[in-house]
Amino acid sequence: VSLTLPTLPDGRVLDVIRAPSQVLSVAGLSVDPADPRVVQLCADLVATMGVSPGCVGLAAPQVGVSAQAFCVDVSAHPKTRTTHGLIVLVNAEVVEASRNEKAREGCMSVPHITGDVKRASKITVAGLLPLSGERVLITTDAFEARALQHEIDHCDGKLFLDRVIGAHAVHPRKVYLQPRDPGDS
């Protein structure tokens, strides 16, 4: 099932803000989905997510805008069960959540650390589509549920660091050394 999204304008690729930054720690304002600036912001989020390797979601505070808007697309991720393709929502909230599961999360705004976070693996999210303002309910599970909660947290000024499960629940992100190409000099 894919979400029928209104056609957004061309997006610009924006810089992704890294922690520590105040904008990542304040709750975003709810926004008017029809406001052209909000529509452009949504398009920019999609464009920025699209050029970021491995990125499955991006929220407005991560591009420096304190607003409740985000995009998610987990369709290419191996941990995905249900997927709605590209999701772009404003003023979204989790209206139902159950079946907590623990998993290790990373975030473009916290590039060198991952953390073990417990989140609901079955959720229903309510939110508004940009441009049309149509209210949609998305019921999903597994990795898409986790990604949606992670982005809704960003819109609320929270990072996964605020939700890790214990003192030993953060880990340096492993970057493997590439074997040296024998042709290198």
Added chain:
Amino acid sequence: VTSLAITVVGHDRPGIIAQAAEVLSQCGMNLEDSSMTLLRGHFAMTLICAGEADAAQVEAALQPLVNGSLDVTVREVPEEPDLPPLGPAYLVTVHGADRLGIVARLASVIARAGGNITDLTTRLSGTLYLLLAEVDLPHSSDVDALQARLAEVSAELGVETSMRLIENDQL
């Protein structure tokens, strides 16, 4: 039976634990609780072991490990009683821009409330400072007052702090 506290700190390489554990086993020392991690790339291990050997014997046996790049200390420690926790356990998470005194200020708030930190991790990642502390609080403590005081000091330090009850699902 003697209990020994051993620390090994220094340049990381494969095989340190294998070598240390082999020496302890040959000394007849039973490796009890241990913790090892990498701290800014440095190998860091602390352990308690128990057996018949004394500190000097074990320290001598560990000498080959030192090899110029590791510091080893061995010290006899008294038996500590296994006390029950003071009360419920909380996880305090702190993140923000690195500056001097974050741990000192927040840990002293926790100490003044009678909280006992039982596990602590701090990480500096670029300019981001992260602190995670598991804290046992006495049943009598005023959790709301502690939370308010942590929020106040965090605002002064410009960091984000949260304190949550640690869930224990008994099966």
